[in-house]
Amino acid sequence: MEEISRRHFIASATTAGLALWLGLTSEGNLYKAIDSASVNFSPFILIEANGQITLFNTKPEIGQGTFQSFPALIAEELEVSLDQVIIKQTNGEYQFGNAQRSGGSASIRNSYLPMRKVGAAAREVLIKAAAKTWNVIESECFAQKGSITHAPTQRKLSYGSLIEEAAKFDLPENPKLKDPKDFKILGKMSKRPDIPLKTNGSAEFGIDAIVPGMLYAVVYRSPVIGATLVSYDATEVLKIPGVVKVGTAERIVGVYRYTGVAIIATSYWIANQAKEKLVTHWDNHGFDKFNTRDYEAHLRTLANQTGIVEKAVGNVDDVNLPPESYLEAFYETPIIAHHALEPLNCTAQVNGDRVEIWTSTQVSSAVTGKGAGDMHGQIGFTPENITLHSLFVGGGFGRRLSMDYIVEAVNVAKLVEQPVKVIWSREDCTQQGPFRPMTFSKLKGGISAQGALISFEHKVISPSLQQSRDSTFDPSKVDLAMMEGISEQAYEIPNMRNSYVRADLHIPISPWRSVTSSTVSFAQESFIDELAYQAKKDPMDFRLEHLKKTSDAKKVLLKLKELSNWETKLPKGSGRGVAVWEFFAGLGGQVVEVTCHKDKTITINRVIAVIDLGEVVNPDNVRNQMEGSVIMGLGAVMKGGINFVNGKVAEHNFYDSPLLRINEIPKIEVHILTDGGKVKGVGEPGLPPFAPALANAIFAASGKRFRKLPFELRL
């Protein structure tokens, strides 16, 4: 079975004839093969005798730019330009292992050196092959634009003509990487090859898959989250011309299993209209009594409980400052939806014990993988019998880390022989989850007589992401995902205690761009500001005073201080706010400048966003990501969250669950720090600092402190 899928992959990758494959084994060692029979490793480079060069991108393109940035790492060292190669998106083929996923801003930070090594190793054996062919010394040969040149004689051989000879050389264990000053692609302004496809309608997103004979389906799911289907009556539905079949389909979201009623028809529109005629009965299990307002009150009560300690430094109980030296605050954030613009969708065709899937996903290798948590166990097919076509993703933001919509579509496809495209309406996407959960934060800080922060406590009260996704999660333990970043900040504080209080919730939850940093950063970096005022210090100076040691966070703040002209005074009614946030994905900081007007409205004059990357692949793309992160962050500040009323989501579509529009965006300036060190992520770190920097700026301008998201830009 594996042999078939491997052959399929090789046949679809090559044109014909002799080929050199070069990549990494599952242990991360360099490996090559000249004949396809032995390609049992991840071949990131394929050079064919006819000169065609293919680079494989294992990271689904969700808008973050990996369709260019990932192959760019290989191309730089291989000495080819991206316009002379074919870039192939992998489809979860087992050769490419279980890291065919886009999430956690991880693609470049995890691949920066390994992929360069792959390219460099190929360059080295190609040079050796050319030197051998010409009988000259290697140092006289150099690689450029897909050919090796012998410098003294200017003779040239293309990579394609060298593959047979190159394959005879052992790969170097540690190939020599290029000096960054010689980079032609990395760190330069470069074009993303997916962009032309996205401006003429030819980019194929999951929802665009066309499979001959395909039907279309919608699934009617319980409006009350958590209800179980008791019965349904499709008599009237089946009378509608174009309706082909009605049946049930299970969807699995983390630990939750839901059954909906699928209507399969000859068009999406017919299927979606037909929902109106469907009669369903549900057992709500009392979940129809669930209201966000009551749940929030419950979280406020839980805040009085002692949390499970996530991290303790020193002992906050031994600090013994006078009561007036302490400050306490409570912060709240809402549940929100992801709202990727491409509605969730998946096309599936079941043929006996095989299934073929066309979709947009962030986790290709989990769809096809053999692991315990991979999808095969949820759909009843062996991994070898799952074929995936991983298409362009019209927005991920964490929503497409979940495979629930793929599982459901496969179950719908089991009802008929034809391929079926299941499309979620916007209302489905808004109301069915999984959602980013809210976090509430109880904070306490103690300031010494010298104005130093010597005691700090951050207690998070929230539902648990891990409990929602993993049935083996032990609820007596801290859900570290809900404490993300809190104890990782570089501030030097002698006594600290961060803790977690878990709240039960029956609603499926999921990461959202920058995960829990998207909420807890608002609480923590706003509170640091409150403590600065308590200590009668400038908020920038206060932060820097607690960053005596050299750190990347300090570097980011100093850059922000310079770029924002922090020392210069602003007119009355205007103010600046700063925030910095470091977490697993990376590190960013922002200064927001606002003006509060007499009519109580607030305008954002500018946002200065600094991101520390260590190394940068495509600076223009990083700027695009940062602009987008700020805009998404502002949307999460200004626009409402998701609210449950009687167990159902009260919002429906963009008219009552709005997103930021072009007339609402601020001026954004981006600065990228790339002076070496740890390689950090791009996609997420631009988001967490925005909300606190904005709230801090509003306080500086007006004296009003916002401690609850969302809020309007109005005093």
Add this chain to the structure above:
Amino acid sequence: MISLTVNQKTYQLDVDPEMPLLWALREVIGLTGTKFGCGVAQCGACVVHLNGEAIRSCVTKCDRANHQNITTIEGLSMDNSHPLQLAWNEENVPQCGYCHSGQIMSAAVLLRENPNPTDRDIDDAMAGNICRCGTYPRIRKAIHLAAKLNGGKGNEK
């Protein structure tokens, strides 16, 4: 039967006249460049031109488009030679790219009506098109650049 002339090619479609044009384009004709985003004229992903005017194909019945001329993103140009496509590529506008067919089709009508739009004009004309990735600053820049390529001033302010 519904007769649609899409990108100068005429199609006879056996569809319900009530069916929104979006689904006729995508599912019946197979032109998938026009996108579904919200279904209720809120996001602009489905914008096409009906006799030169920008319309939301998700709420426009086939009946209304019967015997009319429709232009989709594929009809703007497939070789990306239209000034807006050139500008979109020059400014590296898209991220995920899903909304940009609609963005470009809306911008095309804006530039025809107003060859030298200001930022304010752009905001007014483009506020009906949502970009979840937040490429709005680049959309503005690209529209100014396209205005310049069209021989206008492209004045950014």
